Amino acid sequence: MREKANHLWIHAGLISFTLLTIYPVLWVLALAFSGQQSVGIIDLPKDPTFLERARGVLPWPAHFSVKNFVDVMTEQPFGTWLLNSVLVSVMTTALGVFLACTAAYAFSRFRFPGRDGGMLAFLVSQMFPGTLMLIPLFIIIVKWLGLGNTFWGLVIVYATTAIPFCVWMLKGYFDTIPIDIEESARIDGASPQTIFFRIILPLAKPAIAITALFSFMTAWNEFILASVFLEAEAKYTAPVGLRFFVGGFSSQWGFFAAGSVIVSLPVVILFLYLQKYLVSGLTAGSVK
Amino acid sequence: MSKPVTWLDRRALWGLGVALAVVLAFSGWLFGSVSGDLAGQQRQREAVLVANAVGASLAGATEEIAGERIKRWQAALPRLDSALVIAGRQLVASTRPEDGAPRSLKREEKPLFDLATMLRSAGETNVSEGAVRKKTVQIDDKGDGVVTVSVPYVVDGKFEGIVQLRVHDQGAVKVSPGGGWALGLALLAGALVIGFFLRVNPELRFDIARGVAVVALLALAVGFQQQRLGQMAKATAASDLAVSRFQAAAASAYSRTGAAPLVSSAASPWDTDAYGRPLKLIAADGSLLPRTSEAQKDSHTSFLDRSFWGINLVGLALLLFFLQGYATRTATALRDHADAYAYVAPAMIGMLVLVFFPFFYGIGLAFTDTTLFNESAPFRERWIGFGNFLQILGDFNIVTQGAEGTTVNYQNFYWTLMMTVIWTVTNVSVGVTFGFILALALNTEGLKGKWLYRILLILPWAIPNYITALVWRGMFHPQFGVINQFLQMFGMQPVKWFDGVVSAFVTGLVTNGWLSFPFMMVVILGALQSIPSDMYEAAEVEGATRWQQLRSITLPLLRPTLVPAIILSVVWTFNMFNIIFLVSGGEPGGANEILITKAYKIAFEQYQYAYAAAYSTVIFTILLVYGYFQTRMTRATESY
Numbered sequence: 059m060r061e062k063a064n065h066l067w068i069h070a071g072l073i074s075f076t077l078l079t080i081y082p083v084l085w086v087l088a089l090a091f092s093g094q095q096s097v098g099i100i101d102l103p104k105d106p107t108f109l110e111r112a113r114g115v116l117p118w119p120a121h122f123s124v125k126n127f128v129d130v131m132t133e134q135p136f137g138t139w140l141l142n143s144v145l146v147s148v149m150t151t152a153l154g155v156f157l158a159c160t161a162a163y164a165f166s167r168f169r170f171p172g173r174d175g176g177m178l179a180f181l182v183s184q185m186f187p188g189t190l191m192l193i194p195l196f197i198i199i200v201k202w203l204g205l206g207n208t209f210w211g212l213v214i215v216y217a218t219t220a221i222p223f224c225v226w227m228l229k230g231y232f233d234t235i236p237i238d239i240e241e242s243a244r245i246d247g248a249s250p251q252t253i254f255f256r257i258i259l260p261l262a263k264p265a266i267a268i269t270a271l272f273s274f275m276t277a278w279n280e281f282i283l284a285s286v287f288l289e290a291e292a293k294y295t296a297p298v299g300l301r302f303f304v305g306g307f308s309s310q311w312g313f314f315a316a317g318s319v320i321v322s323l324p325v326v327i328l329f330l331y332l333q334k335y336l337v338s339g340l341t342a343g344s345v346k
Numbered sequence: 347m348s349k350p351v352t353w354l355d356r357r358a359l360w361g362l363g364v365a366l367a368v369v370l371a372f373s374g375w376l377f378g379s380v381s382g383d384l385a386g387q388q389r390q391r392e393a394v395l396v397a398n399a400v401g402a403s404l405a406g407a408t409e410e411i412a413g414e415r416i417k418r419w420q421a422a423l424p425r426l427d428s429a430l431v432i433a434g435r436q437l438v439a440s441t442r443p444e445d446g447a448p449r450s451l452k453r454e455e456k457p458l459f460d461l462a463t464m465l466r467s468a469g470e471t472n473v474s475e476g477a478v479r480k481k482t483v484q485i486d487d488k489g490d491g492v493v494t495v496s497v498p499y500v501v502d503g504k505f506e507g508i509v510q511l512r513v514h515d516q517g518a519v520k521v522s523p524g525g526g527w528a529l530g531l532a533l534l535a536g537a538l539v540i541g542f543f544l545r546v547n548p549e550l551r552f553d554i555a556r557g558v559a560v561v562a563l564l565a566l567a568v569g570f571q572q573q574r575l576g577q578m579a580k581a582t583a584a585s586d587l588a589v590s591r592f593q594a595a596a597a598s599a600y601s602r603t604g605a606a607p608l609v610s611s612a613a614s615p616w617d618t619d620a621y622g623r624p625l626k627l628i629a630a631d632g633s634l635l636p637r638t639s640e641a642q643k644d645s646h647t648s649f650l651d652r653s654f655w656g657i658n659l660v661g662l663a664l665l666l667f668f669l670q671g672y673a674t675r676t677a678t679a680l681r682d683h684a685d686a687y688a689y690v691a692p693a694m695i696g697m698l699v700l701v702f703f704p705f706f707y708g709i710g711l712a713f714t715d716t717t718l719f720n721e722s723a724p725f726r727e728r729w730i731g732f733g734n735f736l737q738i739l740g741d742f743n744i745v746t747q748g749a750e751g752t753t754v755n756y757q758n759f760y761w762t763l764m765m766t767v768i769w770t771v772t773n774v775s776v777g778v779t780f781g782f783i784l785a786l787a788l789n790t791e792g793l794k795g796k797w798l799y800r801i802l803l804i805l806p807w808a809i810p811n812y813i814t815a816l817v818w819r820g821m822f823h824p825q826f827g828v829i830n831q832f833l834q835m836f837g838m839q840p841v842k843w844f845d846g847v848v849s850a851f852v853t854g855l856v857t858n859g860w861l862s863f864p865f866m867m868v869v870i871l872g873a874l875q876s877i878p879s880d881m882y883e884a885a886e887v888e889g890a891t892r893w894q895q896l897r898s899i900t901l902p903l904l905r906p907t908l909v910p911a912i913i914l915s916v917v918w919t920f921n922m923f924n925i926i927f928l929v930s931g932g933e934p935g936g937a938n939e940i941l942i943t944k945a946y947k948i949a950f951e952q953y954q955y956a957y958a959a960a961y962s963t964v965i966f967t968i969l970l971v972y973g974y975f976q977t978r979m980t981r982a983t984e985s986y
Binding site: 097 | 679683686687707803806808812814816821835868924946949961962963966970
């Protein structure tokens with residue numbers, strides 16, 4: 059009986075905290091479906107009463123409308139920005155995964171001078187702080203290479219920043235693939251390239267999928283570099299574009315909310331789907 | 347038995363050849379680049395000289411006279427392409443008939459107006475401070491042979507505007523390399539011949555042949571470099587001479603404009619630096635003055651001299667690399683493991699170019715005074731050593747007692763550091779506290795709907811954090827934001843969130859707390875679930891209270907999970923750019939800036955790249971020190 063009462067209290071606490079937690083999410087949804095641009099959910103009268111104010115806080119739009127979604131994709135350049143983001147992220151993923159797979163394969167299968175040094179260098183590079191890199195990268199990419207306002211500048215930077223994590227991750231997976239498979243293929247006369255592309259890569263599919271996802275997310279969610287590299291509005295990626303709606307002096311909160319929902323939805327779904335692996339990965343080494 | 351020494355040792359041959367080739371190539375390239383600088387310097391000196399002369403001739407001239415005089419200048423000096431005089435919004439005079447001076451400036455000539463305002467205020471600042479702090483001469487040299495120079499237009503001691511001249515160069519002294527390729531090739535051939543006859547015994551650490559090789563390399567390299575240094579000194583003298591001739595030409599042109607006769611002075615008042623200070627290298631009559639003081643030392647030749655020794659060191663290192671057999675070993679390794687290197691190369695090259703090089707370049711940049719405006723200057727001219735670090739770390743001007751009470755200098759490094767530490771500590775505490783409580787609640791046995799709570803509570807982690815930041819910015823909106831609506835519901839006054847130091851800090855804290863507790867919750871929950879439940883049962887049998895169980899079972903067993911999670915979380919929060927930058931933007935007045943948003947603003951809003959790089963280097967050092975002590979402490983406490 060006491061247990062039941064305890065659970066009731068825990069439920070009460072959890073429910074109220076969960077409501078607080080999801081409130082911002084509901085707020086964005088309410089703005090997105092409200093069909094208007096103001097930062098308030100409803101327009102309040104001059105001297106609002108308690109109830110009217112409470113209605114203003116409730117994350118429920120006055121009228122449901124998909125106008126914001128339609129407008130943001132058609133009237134605003136958000137469609138282009140989204141496409142830019144997709145392009146950048148896909149190219150980053152392709153380049154990043156290719157670079158990481160080849161390097162990880164070498165680290166896993168070959169013993170060569172400089173192997174340990176190279177892997178250590180990859181690890182150490184993870185400690186370099188973003189801002190220290192930002193200015194030199196800006197000078198190199200924009201001023202020297204002239205790749206500001208292009209996707210290539212972003213793609214090569216994103217891909218290389220993702221490399222160390224991907225290489226370590228893939229190397230671990232390649233290590234678990236038995237070497238016998240390769241040796242028997244070699245006896246059958248397969249070339250090293252054939253072994254790599256036809257045997258190893260297909261076997262490592264799950265790890266490659268995670269690596270690809272990581273590279274994709276890196277590019278999809280990145281905001282600072284993109285806002286420094288891209289000046290032309292037509293070249294913005296979605297994060298820079300969303301900031302553009304509500305940063306500075308513009309306040310098109312409806313467009314921002316609708317855009318945010320569109321950008322976050324795939325990421326959130328993927329995240330929730332994969333969170334089990336994430337957690338086991340995070341705690342695997344430390345517990346026990 | 348030692349290996350027999352082969353008749354011809356290729357190490358000595360290759361070592362001497364490659365090392366000398368590298369030394370010669372670098373020295374030659376540097377010589378070319380420095381002589382290019384010298385030519386540019388002469389071009390600019392001449393342009394500044396004539397600009398100062400024209401400016402001097404216009405002192406106290408009315409509009410018509412000014413127009414007349416610059417026309418005479420142009421007639422007397424064919425190298426003067428055009429000249430114009432601007433005072434306030436007026437284009438007072440111009441040598442180009444299509445300008446139609448005098449008239450007021452057009453809209454598209456705004457940059458000229460801005461430049462005039464800038465130079466005028468710089469000049470006034472210098473006069474009022476009685477010191478020379480701001481540049482009053484603006485030089486624009488695109489390297490196409492035409493230099494645009496602007497100097498202040500002073501009438502009766504008052505800064506009215508600017509005189510802007512376009513001067514094309516003529517016969518900038520061409521430094522002939524003297525011997526050029528032939529000399530280099532001859533030296534290289536000599537090195538190869540010497541190397542051919544040297545026999546290095548690989549068994550010995552050091553033998554005569556190695557010594558001979560080192561001496562030969564140094565002798566050949568230094569011979570070549572001394573020849574180049576001689577050229578450079580000659581070129582500098584020739585450059586000075588050319589400027590002095592130009593001074594004489596300008597002086598005679600000046601006398602023909604009808605301006606007040608020159609006040610006689612020893613050094614030319616027109617041959618100045620960008621601050622308008624005479625260089626004292628040539629006399630007013632056009633004769634050369636000796637370079638006496640330390641500051642006047644021929645900087646080009648001495649720079650070249652110093653750099654040559656650096657290059658020689660590189661050459662020596664290369665030679666030893668070959669002599670000691672490392673080169674052979676590297677070549678063998680490359681050949682034997684060609685497959686492996688081919689697989690690693692693409693990623694490695696990418697990392698070198700876009701991660702390691704920028705990292706070291708950033709640290710190098712921290713020792714210069716690079717801004718948006720002097721980026722194209724050679725690296726050595728921007729080098730200022732530890733100046734930026736002294737400015738950042740040596741500024742203790744945090745609190746000032748003024749007439750209006752105490753004011754805090756929010757731009758100070760130590761203030762920002764303090765805010766960053768407070769920010770990190772509070773955020774991590776909030777994250778751990780909420781994460782811990784929620785994890786404990788979710789770990790209750792037999793609780794229904796756990797999975798739903800989990801999914802909903804994890805949501806903040808899943809949403810991209812820049813979106814989170816902007817959403818909270820909207821909710822904290824001082825006028826229409828829901829948070830103020832909520833406060834008003836209960837009759838409270840709306841808070842102007844971004845106007846107060848504390849309230850703006852709270853906005854960041856709430857936002858970051860919201861987005862960081864799920865991580866802690868998930869990590870702690872994972873650890874809690876791995877604690878075997880029989881431990882609690884045993885404790886209960888022993889009669890331990892809930893609190894005692896928590897303290898002696900849960901917390902110690904959580905330690906191994908919690909410590910790495912907190913370390914990670916500290917670094918993340920310390921560098922949490924998006925939240926500060928997008929929610930409060932460091933308002934009010936930069937009080938809530940943390941170190942990395944501050945570094946960003948210095949770089950991309952004030953365009954002081956080098957200062958920002960130094961700031962970032964300091965941040966990196968702080969994190970490094972933190973990481974070092976953290977690992978040591980963790981190791982020390984791991985034992986129990």
